[in-house]
Amino acid sequence: MEGINLTLEDFEKFADFIYRKTGIRFDQKKFYFLSKRIEKRMQELGITDPIAYLRRLKFGDKNGEELQNLVDLITINETYFFRDFPQLQAFAEYCLPELLKKKIKIGDDNLKIWSAGCSTGEEPYTISIILYEMLEDVNSWSIEILATDIDKEALRKAQEGIYEWRSVKHVPTEYIKKYFKIIKDKYKIKDEVKKLVKFEHLNLMDFLSLRKKRGFDFIFCRNVLIYFDEISRKKVVDHFYIALNKGGYIFLGSSESLARITNAFKIKKLGGHIVYTKE
Amino acid sequence: MDSVEELRKKLNHPDEAERIYTVHDIMDNNITELLPDLVEKLITDESIAVKDAIVEALKNMDISSIYERLFELFSSPDAYLRNAAVEIFASSSDKEGAVAFLASKLDHSNKEVRKLILDSLVGLGTPSALMAIRASLYDSSKNVQITAVEYLGKLRDKESLPELIELFKKDPEPMLRVSILHALREIKEGFKIKDIIEMVLPEKKVTEENIIFLPELMKLVADLGEKDDIMYLLEIVKYDPVYAYDLIDFLIKICQRFPELKKLEQIHNIYQYIKDDPTVEEGLKTYLSEGCFNGGN
Numbered sequence: 001m002e003g004i005n006l007t008l009e010d011f012e013k014f015a016d017f018i019y020r021k022t023g024i025r026f027d028q029k030k031f032y033f034l035s036k037r038i039e040k041r042m043q044e045l046g047i048t049d050p051i052a053y054l055r056r057l058k059f060g061d062k063n064g065e066e067l068q069n070l071v072d073l074i075t076i077n078e079t080y081f082f083r084d085f086p087q088l089q090a091f092a093e094y095c096l097p098e099l100l101k102k103k104i105k106i107g108d109d110n111l112k113i114w115s116a117g118c119s120t121g122e123e124p125y126t127i128s129i130i131l132y133e134m135l136e137d138v139n140s141w142s143i144e145i146l147a148t149d150i151d152k153e154a155l156r157k158a159q160e161g162i163y164e165w166r167s168v169k170h171v172p173t174e175y176i177k178k179y180f181k182i183i184k185d186k187y188k189i190k191d192e193v194k195k196l197v198k199f200e201h202l203n204l205m206d207f208l209s210l211r212k213k214r215g216f217d218f219i220f221c222r223n224v225l226i227y228f229d230e231i232s233r234k235k236v237v238d239h240f241y242i243a244l245n246k247g248g249y250i251f252l253g254s255s256e257s258l259a260r261i262t263n264a265f266k267i268k269k270l271g272g273h274i275v276y277t278k279e
Numbered sequence: 280m281d282s283v284e285e286l287r288k289k290l291n292h293p294d295e296a297e298r299i300y301t302v303h304d305i306m307d308n309n310i311t312e313l314l315p316d317l318v319e320k321l322i323t324d325e326s327i328a329v330k331d332a333i334v335e336a337l338k339n340m341d342i343s344s345i346y347e348r349l350f351e352l353f354s355s356p357d358a359y360l361r362n363a364a365v366e367i368f369a370s371s372s373d374k375e376g377a378v379a380f381l382a383s384k385l386d387h388s389n390k391e392v393r394k395l396i397l398d399s400l401v402g403l404g405t406p407s408a409l410m411a412i413r414a415s416l417y418d419s420s421k422n423v424q425i426t427a428v429e430y431l432g433k434l435r436d437k438e439s440l441p442e443l444i445e446l447f448k449k450d451p452e453p454m455l456r457v458s459i460l461h462a463l464r465e466i467k468e469g470f471k472i473k474d475i476i477e478m479v480l481p482e483k484k485v486t487e488e489n490i491i492f493l494p495e496l497m498k499l500v501a502d503l504g505e506k507d508d509i510m511y512l513l514e515i516v517k518y519d520p521v522y523a524y525d526l527i528d529f530l531i532k533i534c535q536r537f538p539e540l541k542k543l544e545q546i547h548n549i550y551q552y553i554k555d556d557p558t559v560e561e562g563l564k565t566y567l568s569e570g571c572f573n574g575g576n
Contacts, residue, residue: 211300234335235303241328242296263359264328 006035010050014038017054018074021067026074036226037073040255041066073255079119081126081163082170084222084254090273091218092130095249099217100135102247111143112216114243116204117224118147121158121197122167125189127220128196129171129179138196146213148202155199161189205232210239217245223253225261237261244278251275280304283312290320298324299332306336314345322352322360334363338370346380353395365395369402378403382411390420397423401430413439416446424450425458432462437469444470447478453491460495464502472500472508476515483515494525501532506540509533513545518552523559531570541571 006014011034015026018034026034038050045066047053061067082088103109111131115124124147131145132138149155168176168187180187202209204224219240225233240250241264250265252258258265258276265276281289281304289301290313298320305313314337321333342349352364371377381396381403397415400408413436415427428446431439440463447459463475477483479492493516500512518526526549534541553559553567 207303214296231335231339234331238299238303238328238332242299262328262331264326264331 006031006038006050010054011035013054014050017057018070021071032229033226034074037070040073041070079122080167080170081122081129082172083122083126085170086271087222087251087254087273087275088126088130090271090275091127091249091251092134094270095218095275095277096130096134099247099249109141110215111141112245113143113145113218114213114216114220115145115147116202116219116221116240118149118155118158118199119151120154120163120167121147121161121189121199122163123147123220123222124158124197124199125161125193127218128193129175131196132179132193133175143196145197146200146216147197148200148204150201150203152201155201159199161194163187163189204228204236204239207235207239210236210243213239213243215245216243217248219244219248219250221250221252223256225252225256234261238264241265241278246278249275249277280308283310286310286313287316290316295326295329298326298329302329302332302336306339309340311341311344314340314342315348318345318348318352321363322355327359330359330363334366337367339372341372342367343371343373343376343380346377350380350384353392354389361395365398365402368399371403374403374405375407378405378407378411382407382414385411385414385418390418390423393418393420393423394426397426397430401433404434409434409436409438412436413442416442421452421455425455428455428458428462432458432465435466437466440466440469444475444478456492457495460492460499464495464499467503472504473511475499476508476512480515485515485517485519490519490521493522497522497525497529501529501536504533506537509537509540510543510545513543513549516549518549518556520556520558523553523556524563527553527559527563527567530567534571546571 008028008031011026011028011031014034015030018026038053042048042050042053045053045056047056057067057070100111103111113124113127115127118124124145127145131143135141147155147158149158162183163180163186165185165187168180171180176182176187179190179193181190182188204210205228221236221240225236228236237258241262244250250258257274264278266279268275268277281301286301286305289297290305292298292301302317302320304310305317317333317337321330321337324330324333337349349364349367352360355361355364368377368381378400381399384396385393387393387396393415397412400412409431412427412430412434415423416431416439418424418427424446428443431443443459443462447456450456460475460479463470476496479496480489485493497512497516500508504512516526530546530549534546540546550567550571554564
């Protein structure tokens with residue numbers, strides 16, 4: 001919504017309120033992140049004054065519904081396997097078969113996928129599991145799932161591949177049995193899933209490194225762009241555009257859109273989900 | 280880094296990726312010598328991705344040396360280029376320079392160009408941009424005038440209130456007058472609601488001439504009016520199926536703002552008319568009943 005602009009003072013009032021209500025602390029580094037989510041809720045409620053929205057949270061939200069709506073948005077960074085299932089369904093059931101068909105036709109057996117901002121590995125491993133499920137013979141393809149993140153500690157955990165229940169709770173039971181080893185109360189991803197994934201430390205703001213990334217059929221960059229300011233976001237998306245093969249797809253978070261960033265991708269609606277493709 | 284000449288060559292590289300990287304390099308290193316080249320590439324390149332990258336670069340560089348060339352894009356038959364030029368001007372870092380340049384072009388013979396100038400000025404949003412937009416209240420084109428009114432409302436320009444009110448009184452064009460009422464609602468303060476009601480409905484009468492303004496007037500009064508203003512309007516307004524839906528919104532809003540008004544006879548009378556009108560959907564009648572009387576009356 002045009003016209004909504006949180007001031008630093010407003011931000012601090014919200015951050016203080018959210019901390020007291022949820023224990024989640026937002027320092028000034030999260031200004032952009034938090035303010036975007038507050039603005040999204042205000043937009044949905046048709047409220048233009050941040051203080052009016054805060055007042056509503058404090059005094060007009062007796063059953064806590066609105067606070068929950070906001071909390072759902074601000075905790076969206078927690079990652080887990082099979083997150084945003086409908087989008088993965090669009091990938092598995094529409095985009096992947098369509099692209100594989102084209103590749104088979106021209107005798108191309110390479111499949112390159114980039115999970116940009118992979119955090120602790122749930123997304124690239126989910127993609128790997130989907131490939132095992134969707135491809136008749138994974139071994140007949142030369143597959144690389146490049147999983148990159150700026151956070152080295154997250155990458156270490158990703159390479160370890162051991163998860164708590166909360167990370168795997170959306171994984172269908174049959175996949176748990178097939179692709180995880182249960183060790184005490186932990187879930188360890190099996191080597192066959194791991195072998196398709198290559199982890200790499202990468203800062204998406206390191207544009208020289210980004211220039212080396214080419215030839216991907218799919219790029220997943222979900223709930224990452226929200227951290228960037230407008231110009232950086234635009235540049236990162238330019239790099240994704242270049243890194244993607246013609247006919248390839250890019251997936252953003254379900255609350256993210258390329259609409260105001262670039263006109264370069266073509267929008268398609270597949271299985272009820274919006275996807276962006278490079279023509 | 281490549282020399283200016285090398286970058287210029289690379290802007291025409293056959294590989295789309297190379298051209299995008301070159302645009303990034305020109306932006307990151309602020310190579311202003313290549314601004315004219317960027318504008319020419321914006322016009323001629325066939326890749327939307329390259330064009331988008333150029334727009335972003337121009338938004339982030341000092342474009343004062345290429346104002347004239349950019350301004351020519353306002354007359355382009357290509358909508359992408361026209362919109363790009365608006366976006367670039369609106370993001371100009373030298374806001375005052377851009378406003379001064381654009382204001383000097385407000386006498387352009389093409390009304391579409393004058394409207395695009397306003398689109399850029401509203402994006403710049405400075406006090407001097409507001410002054411330039413205000414000047415367009417007297418443009419020879421009604422569309423340009425209406426755009427100016429809309430933008431002054433959007434920017435909540437209180438200083439333009441006397442001119443807006445005067446324009447409403449002088450100009451009979453209905454769409455312009457409706458846009459003025461809408462702008463007043465956005466500006467929110469600096470005028471008396473009762474004065475506006477009297478201006479719109481002189482002699483306290485709804486007539487064939489002024490009925491067109493009633494929906495916008497009701498919204499204005501419902502949003503900003505005090506109890507007295509609302510009661511004043513209620514004395515004038517009679518039920519008419521033509522604006523039944525606007526009336527429903529009006530009643531619900533005023534009952535939410537001032538629950539004590541629910542008891543007013545005028546409201547009950549109007550409600551009864553709506554209830555008896557077979558052309559109004561039953562769902563809307565229930566909506567009104569719940570909004571005004573919590574389901575009963």
